[in-house]
Amino acid sequence: MSGFSTDGHRRCVSCGGLYYNSHRTPICGNCREENRRKAAKIGRVKKFMRVVIFISFLCFYLGFLLYFLLKDKKPHFAKPILYASIAGVCFYMFVYFSQYFI
Known part of the structure; x- marks a missing residue:
């Protein structure tokens, strides 16, 4: 803050x-x-963004869709969603290809 x-x-x-x-x-x-009220609002937004980032990690195609919807309006929200989606793709690729190496 x-x-x-x-x-x-x-x-x-x-x-x-x-x-x-x-x-x-x-x-x-x-x-x-009054700055106390705005601090509470910022806390709610951060909690909501954590949930959205977690969902975009699990459903990476939804994360990519959210990124392209938010990139012009709110780029500071869109960038972490994109990073979580890319991490989700890498995680799923690792899990998928690890079965061939075991």
Whole structure:
């Protein structure tokens, strides 16, 4: 998420401005946006992406389809899906061809 700056302040998720991070003041001074709510939303998105990446590993053809659907709109979501699909193809090829070597 947003990291600390050198003087102990945090950066706002919305505008990037500095605000003092304590339990009483999670509100940015510039845009008056509450950063706690956005942090919870980011956590839900990360959990959803883990599930999508796992599904794209198991069903690699679905992962390739999701990649081509999301690559223009959300490339930061599409790239891990593509990597998981490629890893799934490699895993299935390894399992398939390993029966000939055993």
